[in-house]
Amino acid sequence: MRSNRGFTIIEVMIVVVIIAILASVAIPSYVDYITRSKIQEATSTLLSQRVKMEQFFQDNRTYVGTCAAGTVAPLPANTKYFAIACQNQTNAAYTVSATGNCGAGVDASMCGFSFTIDQANNRVTVAVPAGWTLPAGNCWVTKKSGVC
Numbered sequence: 001m002r003s004n005r006g007f008t009i010i011e012v013m014i015v016v017v018i019i020a021i022l023a024s025v026a027i028p029s030y031v032d033y034i035t036r037s038k039i040q041e042a043t044s045t046l047l048s049q050r051v052k053m054e055q056f057f058q059d060n061r062t063y064v065g066t067c068a069a070g071t072v073a074p075l076p077a078n079t080k081y082f083a084i085a086c087q088n089q090t091n092a093a094y095t096v097s098a099t100g101n102c103g104a105g106v107d108a109s110m111c112g113f114s115f116t117i118d119q120a121n122n123r124v125t126v127a128v129p130a131g132w133t134l135p136a137g138n139c140w141v142t143k144k145s146g147v148c
Helices: 009-060
Strands: 082-087 095-100 114-118 123-127
Touching: 009 082, 009 095, 009 114
Parallel strands: none
Antiparallel strands: 082 095, 095 114, 114 123
């Protein structure tokens, strides 16, 4: 009598096909998960900057000069994935933006994303990269389908 030892090539190929199918589902989901976690860097930085802007306004009754160095709300250094900027500073209004880094020498995985917040707490997704849906209304996108 001959005893079977090991696996046949068909059995090994079936295992390889099953692993390939699982990987084809898992890898895109993982990439989307990582992208959504990187978006949180921008939104948390914008919310933190908004609090600082309001503290400055309480002391000075203006937003002019809020993001200057030496104030209670200096503009934070650019984050790993986003560039942070203050725009439209007036006595009664401001806009702070987070734009995904693009170009050489930076992690450009968030290139194409742009978020803003203003004095009225309007949270707007200004731009998203190809493959993502721009949400309707005042919100920060969190999923490819445009869900906030």
